[in-house]
Amino acid sequence: MKIARLLPIFGLLALVACKGSDNAAPAVKPVATVNGTSISREAYDFYVKNVAGKASSELTPEQRAQLLDNLLRAEIVAQQAEKEGLDKQGDTASQLFLMRLQILEQAKSEAYLKDKKASDGELKAEYDKRVAAMPKTQYKARHILVATEDEAKQVIEQLKKGAKFEDLAKAKTIDPSGKNNGGDLGWFSPGNMVKPFADAVASMKKGETSSTPVKTEFGWHVIRLEDVRDTPVPPLEQVKAQVEQLVEQGKWKAYADDLLKSAKVERNL
Numbered sequence: 543m544k545i546a547r548l549l550p551i552f553g554l555l556a557l558v559a560c561k562g563s564d565n566a567a568p569a570v571k572p573v574a575t576v577n578g579t580s581i582s583r584e585a586y587d588f589y590v591k592n593v594a595g596k597a598s599s600e601l602t603p604e605q606r607a608q609l610l611d612n613l614l615r616a617e618i619v620a621q622q623a624e625k626e627g628l629d630k631q632g633d634t635a636s637q638l639f640l641m642r643l644q645i646l647e648q649a650k651s652e653a654y655l656k657d658k659k660a661s662d663g664e665l666k667a668e669y670d671k672r673v674a675a676m677p678k679t680q681y682k683a684r685h686i687l688v689a690t691e692d693e694a695k696q697v698i699e700q701l702k703k704g705a706k707f708e709d710l711a712k713a714k715t716i717d718p719s720g721k722n723n724g725g726d727l728g729w730f731s732p733g734n735m736v737k738p739f740a741d742a743v744a745s746m747k748k749g750e751t752s753s754t755p756v757k758t759e760f761g762w763h764v765i766r767l768e769d770v771r772d773t774p775v776p777p778l779e780q781v782k783a784q785v786e787q788l789v790e791q792g793k794w795k796a797y798a799d800d801l802l803k804s805a806k807v808e809r810n811l
Contacts, residue, residue, distance in 0.1 A: 573610060576617045589613055651794050660789035668789050669778045677731045681743050682769040684725040686710055687717040687761050694755030694762035701751055707766050716761065725766075731773060736760070743767055 572580035590598040590609050598606055628634050660668075684707055688694050697710055708724030715725055732740035742756040746767040756763040778785065 574614055576614060577621060579617065579621070581613060581617060586610065586613060654797055655790050655794060658790070658793055660786045664789050665778065665782065665785050668792070669781070669785050672785070672788070673775055676773055676775070677733060678773055679744075680729050680731050680771050680773050681767060682729050682771075683727050683743055684708070684711060684766045684768060685717070685720065685727060685739075686715045686725050686764040687720065688714060688764075689716060689761050691755050691757070691762050694764050697764045698751070698753065698755070701764070707751070729771070739763060739765070 570583045572582050573586040574581045586609075587598055590596075590601070590606070593609060593612075594601060594605070598609075601609070623629060623634075629638060686694075686697050686707070688697065693714070697714060700710060701707060711720050711725030712722075715721060717725070720726075732744060735743070736758045738756055738758045742752060742763075742765055746752065746765070748767055748770050750767050752763070752765040756765060
């Protein structure tokens with residue numbers, strides 16, 4: 543088993559959160575103390591699980607000892623950094639601040655949502671809302687992307703003279719994937735494309751090639767619309783897990799918004 547030599551920042555901050563205060567009597571004898579600071583059995587087991595991917599009871603005595611040495615080394619270094627005031631300087635202070643928020647927010651979120659699972663009615667309502675917001679149409683198209691408008695116009699002229707779109711795409715496009723597949727973009731919704739491209743496609747008829755170049759932030763496009771279809775809508779059961787997550791996210795945001803509304807906040811931006 544490969545043992546990590548350095549304690550990841552997430553693990554370190556999680557251990558800070560797990561270590562009890564010096565005033566509280568630990569329920570279980572700590573695995574070690576460093577300059578009077580206790581490292582609890584819970585913190586050690588949490589560290590082992592994150593580094594080794596298994597419980598400490600599944601490791602050999604030598605592996606457990608090596609991990610404890612790593613943890614002790616990290617604690618000693620952290621204490622020295624605090625003595626030197628590094629925990630209050632620059633990016634380090636900001637990282638500690640933000641990681642504390644992240645860990646506590648995650649803990650509170652899990653506790654709050656524990657008994658607030660989505661009901662069938664909530665799932666159906668969220669599913670219907672998402673389906674209603676979906677684009678109604680999908681498009682299947684090819685494109686040839688070039689650097690200048692003149693190049694794009696030359697491509698259009700070659701197509702008018704009978705050149706194959708796929709061959710020109712492989713020869714001229716500056717889109718790396720287009721060189722391999724003849725400019726094929728597959729099926730896509732308008733929201734997946736930059737607006738000028740999506741608008742151009744939406745104005746075209748099936749089988750039509752753009753008569754003028756389409757400019758986007760990537761360059762100049764010549765587009766051929768190959769097919770159009772109604773957007774496939776997956777059944778609720780197929781996306782139930784994702785919808786459950788959306789419902790829970792909505793509940794959590796509403797809770798956090800209420801806390802923010804009731805808090806005394808002074809903004810200085």
